[in-house]
Amino acid sequence: MTIREETAWSADLGGGTRIALIQAGTFRSDAGTLFGPVPRFMWQQLVVDEIDAQGALLQALNCLLVETPAGRVLIETGIGERSDEKTRQRRVIEGPPILAALRAARFDPATVDVVALSHLHFDHAGGLLAADGSAAFPRARIAAQKLEWEFALGDNPRLQASYDQGELRLVEQAGWAGAVDGEAELLPGVTAIRTGGHSGGHQALVVRGHERTVAFFGDLFMRPWSANPRWVTAFDDFPLTSVEVKVRLFRRAVEEGWTVVLSHEARTPVGRLVAERDRYRFEPL
């Protein structure tokens, strides 16, 4: 069974709003980096069945297609299809990129009105461009934070390693670098909330139907164990902000009964948060 079949998920949120999980392939990340400040003895049991000989974990590229009466929003674009062979091998990139995954789910990329990105790291913004360098979603407005564009194109060497600046400059030069500033409603019922933390201008996306709300916290909530606000990755540029903002968002998710979709979980990407002592637990649907 492929990952797509196991985890295919969609939901009717009420009031004409529907949401579908689209998995745009997988890649691998170093486990120690993903667990950041957490000592190995506390996490190794959680990943015994998926850690490989190189010490890396399988990371799904989870995207969401949201249909509202006012238009279609795609949340995240994955790695895309423009990586060279060396990069594909190093990152172990596999599976269908976003355009193929959307078409397989019978969504026409040309009908997407807004592409919302939690942040601009290569594994979220890579699918903005099609293989030939043209806009993958020709009709869409891009919604990343203004601050995120500033960090993404900055000259700090650490930033240059986590963003694919050459690709982002192509998007910018095409006049396609759409931005939102702070909290903003992208379409009625779809809200971006600036969080920072994982990256300087990271944002969360919240989709509200009449009956149900789905939240996507980007890389603040990659995998089930990220439910502990103190468990942040070494990829987080501003870890203290990550911890603070996770506490705030997770409390709200519990109080308001939000469904949560994880950014890089392959097998159980959809669930809810449950408050537990001084932390939270992720409970898959």
Ligand SMILES: [Zn+2]
């Ligand atoms: Zn990521």
